[in-house]
Each structure stands twice: as structure tokens, then as C-alpha cells.
Amino acid sequence: MRIDTLAKRLMFNTVRVDTVLEDGTEGSGTGFVVAHQGPHGLRRFIVTNRHLVEGVRSGGLVFTQGRDGQPLIGTRFELEIEEFPHAWFLHPDPEMDLAIVPMAPLERAARDQGVQLYYHDIDTALVPDAATVNGFDALEEILFVGYPNGVWDHVNLLPIMRRGTTATPIGMDFEGQAEFLIDAAVYPGSSGSPVFLYRGEGTAQAGAARAPLYFLGVIAAVFFREEENQLVPGPVPASQGGATVRQSEMIDLGLVIKSQAVVGLIEEYCRRWRE
Structure with a gap:
């Protein structure tokens, strides 16, 4: 499949958030990649809900792997994050159900394992x-x-x-x-x-x-x-x-x-x- 339309690119904007709760039950939710141009350059983040990451024993993010700028459809890479709840930056307002984690360290961790992540971000x-x-x-x-x-x-x-x-x-x-x-x-x-x-x-x-x-x-x-x-x-x-x-x-x-x-x-x- 050629990723040559806006709708096709949106299919690679999200990542699956897999978690294990404190009581041992497994859960899944959605995150997505956002790019933001700030005073110190372009930075990318994964965005999700804070209720998906709080009170979680362990968690990981599921990506599609890439090669030479193209997706390897069906080739999975799950990035396990140590101390999963503490990796996320939560909105200062506890009533605001948002959390983010920067992409840069995630991509470094993937590269260290010889993996290229494939995704399309949404620009702010x-x-x-x-x-x-x-x-x-x-x-x-x-x-x-x-x-x-x-x-x-x-x-x-x-x-x-x-x-x-x-x-x-x-x-x-x-x-x-x-x-x-x-x-x-x-x-x-x-x-x-x-x-x-x-x-x-x-x-x-x-x-x-x-x-x-x-x-x-x-x-x-x-x-x-x-x-x-x-x-x-x-x-x-x-x-x-x-x-x-x-x-x-x-x-x-x-x-x-x-x-x-x-x-x-x-x-x-x-x-x-x-x-």
C-alpha cells in the first residue's frame, strides 16, 4: 500500500497503548503523535489521556516499523517503557485528562535496537x-x-x-x-x-x-x-x-x-x- 493520501497517513498517526493495571488486568487505549514548532525548534510528542497512564503497573507503545521512509506493514515493534506512569508529563490541572511523552527518547531507544519507527505526526x-x-x-x-x-x-x-x-x-x-x-x-x-x-x-x-x-x-x-x-x-x-x-x-x-x-x-x- 502506498501512503499517498491524507487518510492513509492518518492510519499511521496513532499508536496502541497497551497496559497492565495494578490488579493484573490488561488494557489498551490510543495515543497519537503531534509535532509542535516552538522557540527551540520542532518537537514531537505522543498524546493520550492521563487516566490511561495513572495507576498502571507497566505499559508499552506499539508501532509499525519502517525502512527507508516506508512502512513495513505488519512488522510490529512494541516499546516497553520503564516506570510507565512516571514517563508521562501530566496536565497541571488534575481535572484535565491529558498526558504527553516526548518522542525523541523513544526513537533513540528504538534506534538502539536497530529499529526505525514509522509514523505520521499531526502538526499543531x-x-x-x-x-x-x-x-x-x-x-x-x-x-x-x-x-x-x-x-x-x-x-x-x-x-x-x-x-x-x-x-x-x-x-x-x-x-x-x-x-x-x-x-x-x-x-x-x-x-x-x-x-x-x-x-x-x-x-x-x-x-x-x-x-x-x-x-x-x-x-x-x-x-x-x-x-x-x-x-x-x-x-x-x-x-x-x-x-x-x-x-x-x-x-x-x-x-x-x-x-x-x-x-x-x-x-x-x-x-x-x-x-
Whole structure:
């Protein structure tokens, strides 16, 4: 497969986050690679949810290997990270469900084992500015990429792409937080999935807010209907083998942390540490 379209590149933006919890159960979630141009140059990070990395006994990231700038489809490399929870930089606000880890030491560790990682990053330049957001409609089509219920093409190491729509306007802060809702099938394992406004290449039109791709945010929670028919948001848990959600029902409303919060977290990290 030639990686010659935007959609194909997005298949290599995510990495699978595999974890073992303190009670011994296994889980999986989603991370993705972001590039940010700061005052000290271009730096890359993996972004995921803090609830995926806190309270974890051990964890690793699953990449596709590359050679000469091309993917070796189906050739897996799992990078185990020592003291997994401590490797991540968490958002200073404990209520903000975001965590990042720099790519540079991960790539060095892979090179030390003779491995080239293959991935495509998302540049923070794709985060829409205020003027662009004002040009968005109340209802927009979205695309998110990840590993719902742990499902993926484990032979070819490819994630699952899913579509949906915004359920609240992107330009509004849902319940006063830097978040918005999507109407989409969000399941355990979708934690940390990047969310895009995606129109496809060749569809851009003149005027504001018409580029083929914008990075909108990160899935962090899903709404459940409890037995008493009360709607409550809860973190999208890591997918766990054999686990089921009991006495509650997901209603296909996902909570997305806005991408501006990802940029803020990266900039805070860059202020504290230089490579």
C-alpha cells in the first residue's frame, strides 16, 4: 500500500497503548503523535489521556516499523517503557485528562535496537484558530482514529477509523470547560483517540474553515445512561479483555478535550525542559 493520501497517513498517526493495571488486568487505549514548532525548534510528542497512564503497573507503545521512509506493514515493534506512569508529563490541572511523552527518547531507544519507527505526526498548525472556529457550523462531520474495544487489524497493525458529527458547537465550551461533544460510537479503547474535522483532499473551498483537515481534540469520556435513566459522563476506560459495562448503557455521546489544551500542555512541557 502506498501512503499517498491524507487518510492513509492518518492510519499511521496513532499508536496502541497497551497496559497492565495494578490488579493484573490488561488494557489498551490510543495515543497519537503531534509535532509542535516552538522557540527551540520542532518537537514531537505522543498524546493520550492521563487516566490511561495513572495507576498502571507497566505499559508499552506499539508501532509499525519502517525502512527507508516506508512502512513495513505488519512488522510490529512494541516499546516497553520503564516506570510507565512516571514517563508521562501530566496536565497541571488534575481535572484535565491529558498526558504527553516526548518522542525523541523513544526513537533513540528504538534506534538502539536497530529499529526505525514509522509514523505520521499531526502538526499543531492544524489546530484551528479562533477565526476559523467561528467559521465552523453547529453541526460538522468528524473523524476519529483508534482502537475501540481493543479492535484493530493486528495482522497489518492498522487502527480503526470512525465517523460521526459534532453534538455541540466546537466554538462553545461545553459546561464551561474546554471541551465539546460528538455524536459517535465511542467505546473502551477509544480513550486518547484524536478527533479531526476531515473533508478529504480536493474538497477544500475558498473561504474560512474550508481546509481538508483540522485537529479538533482528544476523546476522554463517554456518556452513560444509568439504571435510573440519569445521564453521567465517565472516562472512556482502557479496553479490557472480557470486561463489560454492567447496569449502564453507552449512548454514543463522546466528550472531546479541545486541541488548544494539547498545545497548552506541550508548551508548558517545553518551558520546563529542553531536549
